[in-house]
Amino acid sequence: MKLKNQHILCWNHSKNDFNKIDISKVMDLKYLKGLDHQIDLIKQNTKSFLSDLPYNHALLWGVRGSGKSTLLKGVLKDTININKNLKILEVNSNDINDLPHIFLNYNFKDKVIIFIDDLSFEQNDRSYIQFKSILEGSFYNNNLNVLFYVTSNRRHLMKRDMIDNERSTAISQDEGIEEKVSLSDRFGLWISFHNITKEEYLEIVKNYFASHNITFNNLEKKESLKWIFSRGNRTGRSAFQFFKNYCSINKIKLKI
Secondary structure, three states: OOOOOOEEEEEEOOOOEEEEEEOOOOOOHHHOOOOHHHHHHHHHHHHHHHOOOOOOOEEEEEOOOOOHHHHHHHHHHHHHHOOOOEEEEEOOHHHHHHHHHHHHHOOOOOEEEEEEOOOOEOOOOOHHHHHHHHHHOOOOOOOOOEEEEEEEOOOOOEOHHHHHHHHHHOOOOOOOHHHHHHHHHOOOEEEEEOOOOHHHHHHHHHHHHHHOOOOOOHHHHHHHHHHHHHHOOOOHHHHHHHHHHHHHHOOOOOOO
């Protein structure tokens, strides 16, 4: 499948094949405020991967709506624009069991970045065992130059109560949980995302307003704070959702 610079391949399990997806409209990194450190880590790791230097698979974890996926997509969009020999594959978290099939049946001569969004495992899900071996370099992918970028709301890719439950029922303290927790240890980079402050939230909203040449006064400030109070969270996502709602009410077209 021939790709243009701003296209990635998205795995379609039902078709047993890839769909070509345009990512040119992915949000630019300039709109992500307060995430400079996380952006720099991903950029440097990606640069090392493309330069045949040591690199690490990365797990981006933290609260919902904190910018994990948007950050990754933004970096990957910028990267693929200047690297013609790079393939980016997106695999749904429910389809990770298809990875061996993908590695065995598709001839990837270029470097490959695999993006898996919102990955987590439930109590009786054993697919993490195979995924762990793939991360370490199994026979499936030992001839490929592969980098995994994964996002999750959970640091260890599973619910906290699952870990606590196995600790309480294990014969020894490490029995049961060690194998599951060791999956997250396969990621050399753990990049955390946390709730933002009120000031950071307002700065993000102001940035959206400025990008559209819209004045941000006390009235808009009060409305933006009412928005997060009604939702009960304060994230980059809620800032963007407020801005979209404001534009909708005022019949302003988005330029992002």
